Amino acid sequence: MTVNVLFAAKAERWSVYEGPLTRALTKAGVDFDLRTDFAPEQVDYIVYAPNSDVQDFTPYTRLKAVLNLWAGVEDVAPNTTLTVPLARMVDHGLSRGMTEWVTGHVLRHHLGMDAHILGQDGVWRKDIPPLARDRPISILGLGTLGQDAATALTMLGFSVTGWSRSEKSIDGVTCLYGDVGLRQTLSGAEIVVLLLPDTPATRDILNAETLALLPRGAVIINPGRGPLIDDDALLAALDSGQVGHATLDVFRTEPLPANDPYWAHPKVTVTPHIASETRSETAAEVIAENIRRGESQEPFLHLVDRSLGY
Ligand code: NAP
Secondary structure, three states: OOEEEEEEOOHHHHHHHHHHHHHHHHHOOOOEEEEOOOOHHHOOEEEEOOOOOOOOOOOOOOOOEEEEOOOOOOOOOOOOOOOOOEEOOOOHHHHHHHHHHHHHHHHHHHHOHHHHHOOOOOOOOOOOOOOHHHOEEEEEOOOHHHHHHHHHHHHOOOEEEEEEOOOOOEOOEEEEEHHHHHHHHHHOOOEEEEOOOOOOOOOOOEOHHHHOOOOOOEEEEEOOOHHHEOHHHHHHHHHHOOEEEEEEOOOOOOOOOOOOHHHHOOOEEEOOOOOOOOOHHHHHHHHHHHHHHHHOOOOOOOEOOOOOOO
């Protein structure tokens, strides 16, 4: 029987995904009809972006699963009209893109590149940075993206400590968890990378109290989600020198309003939520595999635990 797959995302994404999804579903051996509109009661799966027009899932009476195109699910996980399994995006291309972005920004701060790139002023600055092994880095969040970034930074020689909700073991990375682990990872970190999801338990995880645990002058890099940081506390810590620099890719309000103090702050780098994108070719294969699984009564991959919010 033909499987009806609704693509529910912003209109401009259709041209990016139609080809890859068609190829991947064909390759997976699924007999499918893929469209941007169906009568809701005919839909079996929704390939979903949380900023699409579909916000009420109630009319989708034969829906088997929602397959999110994004890694972050904070805008769909709390939706009480959604009663079928929700899978999030785990995509090799997304992971590699994030690791490249994180590595680049870590190296910028580690090597003190700004002094040479921005300070072309005739001054012969011969500041030698420490080797990576002497630069402690903390990664908050050791999921798909955090683990990939932690492993890459370890391979560059950095001394990496990571923090997650549950206990982990990753080669070369000191893995911590729980409240004590959070204090321990922050108290030694000269660079902190946030790769946590936005959930009730992670909101404002960097606040006045936790920022005070850092060594003076530490750098914050946030490609996770804006609400992970108490913005007033971060601005105060930047102004006092407790935090030396913040590189921020994500914000509570996006696009970041033009009058937001982050834009003009001399110790802040703003990037416009570009740390990593879902890559259509690799993501389509993940979605097709989940639809194949659904049709074969096999367990879905990458399911969201709605009680935890990620
Ligand atoms: P993931 O695989 O679900 O990993 C989440 C990690 O956070 C896990 O290690 C989890 O711990 C940890 N965590 C969750 N709640 C926690 C808590 N209360 N205390 C301590 N640790 C907690 O997610 P991912 O694929 O790595 O993605 C992470 C986030 O990156 C996404 O949610 C999204 O917000 C963001 N993102 C941003 C961009 C961008 O372009 N800026 C792109 C993609 C994703 P456990 O391992 O113990 O479960």
